[in-house]
Amino acid sequence: MTTLNALITKQSGYFDAYLLLGRIYEKEGKKRDAEKIYNAALALERVPESFRKHIRGKLESLKNP
Helix, strand or coil: CHHHHHHHHHCCCCHHHHHHHHHHHHHCCCHHHHHHHHHHHHCCCCCCHHHHHHHHHHHHHHHCC
16 A cells, blocks of 8 residues: 555556555445545546546445445
8 A cells, every 4th residue: 555655646647546545445444545545536637537437436335335
């Protein structure tokens, strides 16, 4: 996770890093952390709509266990 956080800090436009980190948080049962990272991804500029749609789906799944 440290590597992914560093990657996000250095290259915030690397969208897959957000998705991967969010999935790791989900698997560890850290739903709040997953939600935070997914929301951070949605706040980025120039995010492809397909990515936004996928992230919104991940956020929705966190609300409906």
